[in-house]
Amino acid sequence: APVVFYPFGSVAGDTVNISVEDENSTLVDLWRPFVFFGSTYNKTYVNSNGYLTFNQSSSEFFIQKFPINGSEDIIAPLWTDIDVSRNGIISYQQYSNGSVLTQVTQDINQYFPDLSFTATWVLVATWDRVEYFYHTGTAGYDTINSTAYFVIPGSINGSVIPNLMNSSNVNVPGRWAFRVDGGPHQNNLQENIIGVQMRVTSFSDLTENGNIEIVLEKLQQELVEFGLPSSVKLNLRKIQKTQP
Template identity: 55%
Template sequence: MLSYYRRRTPGFISDIIIMRLSPVSQHLLVFISVLSLKIITWTNSAVSALFYPFGSAAGDTINAAVDDGSSSVIQLLSPFLFFDRTYQQIYVNNNGHLTFNEPSSAYVPYSFPARGSQDIIAGLWTDLDNRPRGVVSYNQYTSGNVLTRATQDINTHFPNLYFTASWVFVATWDKVAYYSLTNTETSFQVVLISGRNFSFILMNYGDIAVTRHLVQAGYDTINSTHYFVIPGSNNGSSISNLRNSSNVNVPGRWAFRVDGGSNSNKGNLTTHYHQFVHHHNVLYPEMILLRWPRELNAQKNKTN
């Protein structure tokens, strides 16, 4: 049976379709879209294509395999403007987040808005452990194919800016385990891109293992003047859906303009979501479908 819902919240209209299959069917197929219904397909090759070059083959610097560890201070080859502050350095923390003024060993993520004293970019902040498996690495570029690709991506995701990338920083967590769960693998990437007075963040997600650890993905500034939580990213039981969600119509990618310029991110809050849910897994998809428009509407209000 096919059910159709239209839910209105201030400033948002969300179309929701729920397909109920007979008990003998093996899967429930759910499509969600805020503002308009679009079907997004996903394949392993599509997800791997999201990632910028990484690892030893790309000449990355690799973080030491230390629980709750961090990189040493990384001097940026070009200043990075993050809303009201310009940074010349950064730290890549093994637990899935970037900080600017000092490294962070925190394995329990702050709930954004934290109204704290530091700027944080959280690709997937949780209790990760690169000792049993996985690699945390980083690199930065000021020329070459990576800049060409970044220029194309930003102009696709943020049209009419006529942007040209002059610097790219890539941090990758490749098949890293959760702490005490050595058989798990989680892969994601945070890409910082700048050029002229523009700054952007891409968050790319591959396979993300479910977890009981607390999780958080998004960003938060000092005093939470600006913050964003990727909808659903603070629920470890459904965190694997990051590889299917997007605000730029590319499954597994979230893109943000973070220089604080006019209308930053206002045009990029439409989320498309494509999920296969096993019918025996009691996730109450109707509840998920009704919750997402509220979450996206809240994110929209933060940018106004």
């Protein structure tokens, strides 16, 4: 089976964060500029509760579900209430040469075959065997004002969080990959078309102009709530009115 994680921890030479409950944010000066949906950053904060920020550190442990419509760009492997003073470590390391760059180059070109990508720098941040209090979380990313965001399905449902190790968008259980430089199809590695047949009860005549658009908009909101990208589009193929 493919290896999910890149090398991490003290054995890999990582810098290990100090274990302080809920208040641990380490500033990392990036070796290369990092472009995130149009914003360029030269630093990031590795926050103890499972996410990266760029403009300021954060000790926020009350989980906020994306989209936040806030003032911070966020990358969240799993944002939840983590206590590293009791168990686990948080570590990070940057690479500008060696086998990690070679592996990342191979992986990204496999996941994005039209990109022709060569890695020149990699930041690996890892939350390893950390203890958390709440059985809810948020995994994915969000941008300033939520102009782009993605929620990994299942990450906001505490009962299925353990199943994240089996989920993927790149056919590697436990691994998700996204293009975040603002390029085409950054939310999806491939376009998916799904046909759905539904029976809807409504007090309004859905065959009248305008009414079905309201239903489609509500359905789109529900799908985004369950983790589909905000760019999901719904097109109506056929509507048939039936008697109660």
